[in-house]
Amino acid sequence: MFSPSKADVRQFFCSVYAKAQAGQSLEAIEKIASLWMDEHPEYRAELADVNAALQTLSAGTDGQNNAFLHLSMHLSITEQCSIDQPRGIRQAVELLTHRLDSLHDAHHAVMECLGQMLWESQRSGRPPDGQSYVACVQRRATRD
Known part of the structure; x- marks a missing residue:
């Protein structure tokens, strides 16, 4: 079973955001993630800065509204529905x-x-x- 760390999840979403912003081609799962990111423009600042996202994680100041958890849940539900x-x-x-x-x-x-x-x-x-x-x-x- 694949169990990414919180840092892996943040790096994934930030990398997908960067690729999408640069107009680069995306893998299938990245396309799905990008579509959910488009639905949440309020997360753009968090997604645009991988270093800040990782620092927030290590500082333990994640806060109540976790963009990465939220987007992960969108991906999970999408995958659950697909299978x-x-x-x-x-x-x-x-x-x-x-x-x-x-x-x-x-x-x-x-x-x-x-x-x-x-x-x-x-x-x-x-x-x-x-x-x-x-x-x-x-x-x-x-x-x-």
């Missing part, structure tokens, strides 16, 4: 996207469910519960 893992996530996200009339807003709602699942997994010491995660997204997609 429908956990099973049913693609349909649940599609339903939520239709309900909210926005893939971006749907992702933000899904992030809350994803974060809850990960928190409960860490707290209990058990593996993440994909079924409860999908059920959470489905509830958001079908509630009035």
Whole structure:
């Protein structure tokens, strides 16, 4: 299993941002990351300076709004939907996207469910519960 460090994640996003700004060709995963970066212009300053991003990490002053975590969650949800893992996530996200009339807003709602699942997994010491995660997204997609 691939487990990048926080520094690796920051370097990845900053490098993709630099390549996109320079008009260089992007790998498939970089294109997806770049599209989510375009949805978040408020992160441009953080993405433009890899040294500052790494210093913030080592200084422990990451703050509440972590651009790199946020973009990583967008990538994770996109990948989950592309392979429908956990099973049913693609349909649940599609339903939520239709309900909210926005893939971006749907992702933000899904992030809350994803974060809850990960928190409960860490707290209990058990593996993440994909079924409860999908059920959470489905509830958001079908509630009035």
